[in-house]
Amino acid sequence: MMDIAIKSILTLISIICFLGGFNVLLKGAAKFLPTNTPPQPILDNLLRFLSGIYIGMGFLCVWAAFRVDQSDYLVYFLGVIVLCSGLGRLYSRLKIQSSSSYLQSMMVLEILLGLSLIILRYCR
Secondary structure, eight states, X not given: OHHHHHXXXXXXXXXXXHHHHHHHXXXXXGGGSOTTOOOOHHHHHHHHHHHHHHHHHHHHHHHHXXXXXXXXXXXXXXXXXXXXXXXXXXXXXXXXXXXXHHHHHHHHHHHHHHHHHHHHHHHO
C-alpha cells in the first residue's frame, strides 16, 4: 500500500517537473519580464539551465517510481528536494511578499508532497 502511494506521488512530481520545466525552457526569461525590458541573456541562460534541471528531476522521479523497492534512500532525497523547493517559494513569499495564488498553491503542494514522500518512505 505504501509503495503505491509513493509511486503515485513520484509520478505526480514527475508530471509537475516535466510541465513546469518544458514551459520555462520554451518561454525563456523574456516571457516573465515586462514587455519593454531589453533582453536579459544571463537571466535567460540561468532560467533555461534551471528548467533543464527541473526536467531532469522529472526523469529521476519516473525512474524512482518504477523502482521504489530498490530506491531506499533515493525516495528520502527526492522528498527533501521537493520540500526544499516549496520552502524556497515560501522564503520568496516572505521576502518579496508578492506571488499569485497559483504560486502559493504550488508552494503548499510542494511542501506537502515532499513531507508525504519522506513520511511514507519512513513508514514503509
